[in-house]
Amino acid sequence: MKIALLGYGKMGKVIEKIAVNRGHEVVLKIDKDSAPYDITIADVAINFSTPDSAVENIRIALENRVPIISGTTGWLSEMERIKKVCADHNGAFIYASNFSLGVNIFFELNKHLAKMMKNLTNYQIDLEEIHHTQKEDAPSGTAITLAEGILEHSMHNSWGLTPLKDTDKLPITAKRIDTVPGTHTVNYSSEVDRISLIHTAHNREGFGLGAVVAAEWIVGKTGIFTMNDVLNIG
Numbered sequence: 001m002k003i004a005l006l007g008y009g010k011m012g013k014v015i016e017k018i019a020v021n022r023g024h025e026v027v028l029k030i031d032k033d034s035a036p037y038d039i040t041i042a043d044v045a046i047n048f049s050t051p052d053s054a055v056e057n058i059r060i061a062l063e064n065r066v067p068i069i070s071g072t073t074g075w076l077s078e079m080e081r082i083k084k085v086c087a088d089h090n091g092a093f094i095y096a097s098n099f100s101l102g103v104n105i106f107f108e109l110n111k112h113l114a115k116m117m118k119n120l121t122n123y124q125i126d127l128e129e130i131h132h133t134q135k136e137d138a139p140s141g142t143a144i145t146l147a148e149g150i151l152e153h154s155m156h157n158s159w160g161l162t163p164l165k166d167t168d169k170l171p172i173t174a175k176r177i178d179t180v181p182g183t184h185t186v187n188y189s190s191e192v193d194r195i196s197l198i199h200t201a202h203n204r205e206g207f208g209l210g211a212v213v214a215a216e217w218i219v220g221k222t223g224i225f226t227m228n229d230v231l232n233i234g
Contacts, residue, residue, distance in 0.1 A: 003215060004028035004042035006057040007049030007072065014208035015046055022212060030057070039064050044215045051075045051136065058093070059085055067092035067218045071099050071211055073141030083224060092218050096227045097141030098182075099210030104227040106199040108234050110146050110186055113197060114153040123188040123195070125154060126162075128173045130183040138174040142184055147172060150186070181207075 001024045005012045008031045016026050027041050032053060039045060045061040047054055051074030061068035062085045070093070079095070086093045098104070117123055127150075129143040139147075139161060147159040147170050160169035181201040188195040201207070210227070217230045228234035 001216065001219060002027045002041065002043045004030065004039055004045040006030045006045055006047040009048065011048040011204060011207060014204045015048070015211050018208045018212050039066050042066055044068070044219050046211050046215055047072055055082065058082055062086050062089050062091035062093060065089060065091060067221065069094040069211060069214045069218060071096060071207065073097055074137040086224055090222055092221045092223060094214050094218055094225045094227070097145045098207065099214060099227065100201060100206040101210045101213070101231065102206060103142060103199055104231055105233065106197065107145060107149060110197055111149040114150045117188055118153045123190045125150060126171045126173070126187050128175070128185045130175045130177055130180050132180050133176045133178050135176065139172045140182070142182065143172050146184060146186060
């Protein structure tokens with residue numbers, strides 16, 4: 001499989017190593033200062049570029065009928081536009097706030113716990129996410145996905161970053177600490193106990209592996225998919 005890497009920062013380099021070890025060939029490595037490129041030489045594109053270049057990268061791939069997966073967060077206000085481009089060009093697209101296989105299982109556990117806790121109003125819910133200091137967006141896309149899974153089954157009407165004045169919002173605390181790949185915690189706290197779901201990434205390898213697995217899966221398909229489709233869960 002020939003892969004185009006759109007975004008060649010730390011994640012791009014991790015993905016390249018994993019892809020090559022799995023027998024694939026990286027035919028394009030595109031960064032912000034790269035010259036114009038021909039995406040059609042690739043069988044699939046993997047986008048981990050910056051939020052301000054993600055939409056254009058995704059659009060170019062879809063318009064050229066190259067399946068693309070994207071792990072860049074911070075651009076979702078343009079999602080409806082991308083869905084239309086995908087449909088208009090009979091393309092294939094996966095967006096995930098986190099491609100880690102473990103995190104996507106964590107997402108489903110989070111939804112299941114939220115359903116179980118729905119009627120236990122003595123518990124207060126909060127989320128915390130910790131990432132490295134180079135992460136541009138806050139809260140993380142993963143934290144937002146977790147919050148959305150909870151909002152379906154809670155009294156909260158939306159989420160917000162702490163500190164919050166609006167108690168109707170689900171509180172998310174975002175911390176930035178050097179070298180932390182990503183830790184996400186969902187807490188249900190009462191006067192008598194606390195229930196916590198925690199996912200801790202030890203390194204970037206899990207994100208990279210999930211991205212390559214998704215790229216392998218999407219080749220030859222048409223439509224908009226999620227990691228639940230890739231993993232056949234949910």
